Amino acid sequence: MTTQSHIKSTARSLPIALLRARETVMSPIRDMLQSIHLTEQKWRVLRVLDELGEVEQSTIAHEACLLLPSVTRILRTMEAEGQISRRRDSDDKRRTMVTITNAGRSILTDNLAASLAITGNIEAQMGQEKLDQLLDLLEELQAVRT
Amino acid sequence: MTTQSHIKSTARSLPIALLRARETVMSPIRDMLQSIHLTEQKWRVLRVLDELGEVEQSTIAHEACLLLPSVTRILRTMEAEGQISRRRDSDDKRRTMVTITNAGRSILTDNLAASLAITGNIEAQMGQEKLDQLLDLLEELQAVRT
DNA sequence: TGTGAATAATAAACATGTTAACTAAATACG
DNA sequence: CGTATTTAGTTAACATGTTTATTATTCACA
Incomplete structure (x- = not known):
């Protein structure tokens, strides 16, 4: 008791x-x-991008249970490491569209x-x-x- | 696709x-x-202490899914706020035994x-x-x- | 169509979590 | 015994997450 x-x-x-x-x-x-040498958060980002294809950063935040400022920082290093690529959306210039690269996909398949x-x-x-x-x-x- | x-x-x-x-x-x-004004972590500590009675800090860490250094810091502020109390175990002087106070228990019941x-x-x-x-x-x- | 509200993302300040190194005490066992 | 190893807890440096404020852009609708 x-x-x-x-x-x-x-x-x-x-x-x-x-x-x-x-x-x-x-x-x-x-x-x-x-x-x-991958954090849990980066791994979730790769998984989400592999699943959804090109998405905006807010979607990544929602799907990977991260806050947007964390996503900003995480994607900056992931882009520098060549795991993802980013481009400004031409229709809505507030949006940044993100895709997984072949190198990023390799991490998952490996x-x-x-x-x-x-x-x-x-x-x-x-x-x-x-x-x-x-x-x-x-x-x-x-x-x-x- | x-x-x-x-x-x-x-x-x-x-x-x-x-x-x-x-x-x-x-x-x-x-x-x-x-x-x-309670963090999720402090709430888990209170729940665990309420359930288990007097336990050592390692047990809190394990049961509340926290690391020991976090427990050290969290308990320091919780002790200052009067939600828990700590005493050195006399049998094994490495151990610090922790109990929930009435004030701590009140937070749960309230x-x-x-x-x-x-x-x-x-x-x-x-x-x-x-x-x-x-x-x-x-x-x-x-x-x-x- | 123009102006206020909403949205996407970022930056900065702060809080929290994590790792590594350290102290003190207890245990294992030669 | 006594020395090496293990264990409990703390500290400090660092990494990460969180909150608040800000910028740029788009949307809502009077």
Whole structure:
């Protein structure tokens, strides 16, 4: 028995449970990313760009769960490193359109096997069905109006 | 069609899906915390201490998904603000034992109704059964060896 | 069509998180 | 015993994220 104030256990607190689960999943991924000198944030940007093609910076921010000022700084270094390219949109000159370069895409493909191994390990322990179910529920949760 | 490199969509990427789902859930909670001048991290520390009673700082770090240097800094200000108290363990003088104070516990109880309302809203949209299922799956995922 | 509001992005100041090095205490075990 | 290793916590330097203000451009609509 503890001194608890009749509050739901942290394991049943949705934000804490999501955070802890994410830490578990990210641990081996962080190891992989560290070995290729890529931050978690840059990796998400590459994933989003690979998926969506050419998009504006606000879209990257939204999809990769980053704030726009972070995106500005991150893209500046990613452009310098040749992983992405940027151009001013001619229709709306406020917009900067961003695309992944071949070099950027190579980073993803070069590490595809390692990524699949990490996912495979989790799938082997939880079972494919449960993992799919979890991803379905997470997608549904994302769609909730808050 | 996009330029995609045969990589699973980000919505089916476990770490990205967990992050996005967490952003959805945290949005109203962040509003609540901002109104009581509490950071997300301090809120997690209070939740963990309320749940576990007196624990050492490493335990807080592990349970609240924080690094030890962050815990050091966070606890220093929380002690100054009277939300927690610390004492040197007499058996093992390396350890610092931490407890939540009544003032700290009050912060949790004072905001219990608001927290329940946020959870209630999500539950109303997803259904209790699915939410329970999601929490079960998240607990299971946390237990995976990586 | 012109003027106020909204939007995209950036810059600067600040807060927070992270890494590496360090201190103090405890443990392992030769 | 006593010396090497491990552990708990802190500090300091650095990297990253966050907030607020600013600029440039476009949109809304009177």
